[in-house]
Each structure stands twice: as structure tokens, then as C-alpha cells.
Amino acid sequence: LAKTTQPISMDSYEGQEVNITCSHNNIATNDYITWYQQFPSQGPRFIIQGYKTKVTNEVASLFIPADRKSSTLSLPRVSLSDTAVYYCLVGGIMYSGGGADGLTFGKGTHLIIQP
Amino acid sequence: DAGVIQSPRHEVTEMGQEVTLRCKPISGHDYLFWYRQTMMRGLELLIYFNNNVPIDDSGMPEDRFSAKMPNASFSTLKIQPSEPRDSAVYFCASRDIDYNEQFFGPGTRLTVL
Numbered sequence: 001l002a003k004t005t006q007p008i009s010m011d012s013y014e015g016q017e018v019n020i021t022c023s024h025n026n027i028a029t030n031d032y033i034t035w036y037q038q039f040p041s042q043g044p045r046f047i048i049q050g051y052k053t054k055v056t057n058e059v060a061s062l063f064i065p066a067d068r069k070s071s072t073l074s075l076p077r078v079s080l081s082d083t084a085v086y087y088c089l090v091g092g093i094m095y096s097g098g099g100a101d102g103l104t105f106g107k108g109t110h111l112i113i114q115p
Numbered sequence: 116d117a118g119v120i121q122s123p124r125h126e127v128t129e130m131g132q133e134v135t136l137r138c139k140p141i142s143g144h145d146y147l148f149w150y151r152q153t154m155m156r157g158l159e160l161l162i163y164f165n166n167n168v169p170i171d172d173s174g175m176p177e178d179r180f181s182a183k184m185p186n187a188s189f190s191t192l193k194i195q196p197s198e199p200r201d202s203a204v205y206f207c208a209s210r211d212i213d214y215n216e217q218f219f220g221p222g223t224r225l226t227v228l
Contacts, residue, residue, distance in 0.1 A: 103160045107156075107158075
């Protein structure tokens with residue numbers, strides 16, 4: 001299983017751009033990179049997923065360099081409500097009978113946004 | 116769809132008692148996952164099902180834990196007998212076969228005294 005490493009915690013201020021980097025040195029060819037967000041007392045929520053280069057949606061951007069050994073989740077102009085735990089997962093698309101790749105959440109990155 | 120539904124939301128029990136957690140996945144989803152979350156260990160996968168069949172239960176901590184999925188709309192996670200170290204938040208999630216996005220329920224906060 002591809003293992004990920006991300007910072008335990010980060011803090012920033014409202015209106016700033018926040019970048020959270022995840023290392024996954026042994027990512028496999030068919031692995032995707034997926035990020036989830038978790039607020040206190042709630043289950044994780046999918047944010048974004050990518051395979052290479054850049055992916056952007058209404059919430060965040062995901063930057064993946066050519067070697068794919070790391071990825072960066074970028075949150076533009078954060079607000080207090082972005083305070084949450086962010087998880088980076090790496091694994092393949094699961095088809096019927098597939099393995100548990102991409103299901104290792106770990107402890108995530110605790111992002112704290114201050115006014 | 117109401118999303119993934121879990122019950123109960125909170126449970127407090129005494130050591131040695133049997134605990135049953137319930138989950139109703141999103142209709143049409145092929146995969147169902149059970150996770151456990153603690154401060155010490157983070158969010159851990161316990162077991163997952165594909166089309167009601169258990170695929171990987173390597174995360175189940177010990178024989179006291181068991182999970183079933185008798186049909187596509189219902190799953191249970193049972194702990195018998197429960198111990199204080201089982202205290203955690205237990206999440207159920209479901210997923211469509213064609214997408215990697217998991218949808219999580221609100222969780223069950225279990226406290227074993």
C-alpha cells in the first residue's frame with residue numbers, strides 16, 4: 001500500500017491561501033490521489049481527486065508534479081470555516097474484488113484558521 | 116437520498132456488554148465501509164463489503180468485533196464483549212463502484228465504561 005506523509009498541523013489566517021503538501025514516495029502507476037475534509041463531530045467529506053498535473057473544482061485545487069511523489073492541496077482565500085482536518089489518500093480505483101488501497105486515512109493535517 | 120444513516124448516534128455502555136451499531140448505505144452504492152476513529156490512532160478502516168460480501172476484514176481488531184451485511188441496505192458492526200478501549204467514533208461509509216468518493220455517515224460515538 002502506498003504510504004502518505006503529511007504535516008500534523010498547520011495554521012493560517014482568513015483570506016490567505018493555504019497549501020497542504022502530502023508525500024507519497026511509493027505511489028503506484030494506477031494510484032489516484034484523493035483528499036478529504038473532516039469537521040468536528042462529522043464524517044470526512046470528499047474534496048478533490050487527481051492523477052497528474054492540476055485539478056481544480058469550486059472548493060480547492062490539487063497540484064501533482066510529474067513524478068507524482070507528492071501532491072499539494074491548495075485552498076484559496078481560506079475562512080474560519082475551513083478549520084478542519086484534511087486527509088490525503090493514495091490508491092487505485094477499486095473495482096469489484098479490489099483491495100483496500102486508497103482507504104488509509106491516518107491522522108491527517110489539522111488546519112486552524114485564525115481571524 | 117438522505118445520505119448514509121447510522122444509529123445510534125451515541126451509546127454509553129458498560130464493559131462486557133454487547134454493542135450493535137447499524138448502518139444504512141446510500142441506495143445503489145456497491146461498497147460499504149466501517150471505520151473507527153480515535154485521537155491516538157486516527158481514522159482506521161475496520162472492514163469493507165462489496166455487494167454485501169466482506170472483502171477485507173484485516174482491520175478488525177480482534178474476534179470480539181464482527182460485521183454483517185445481510186442485504187444491500189443494511190449493515191451491522193457488533194462488539195461482544197465490549198471493553199473500555201473500544202470507546203471511539205465509528206463511521207460507516209458507502210461508495211459507488213465507478214467512483215472513488217466515499218460518503219460518510221454522521222458516526223456513532225461509543226463510550227464503554
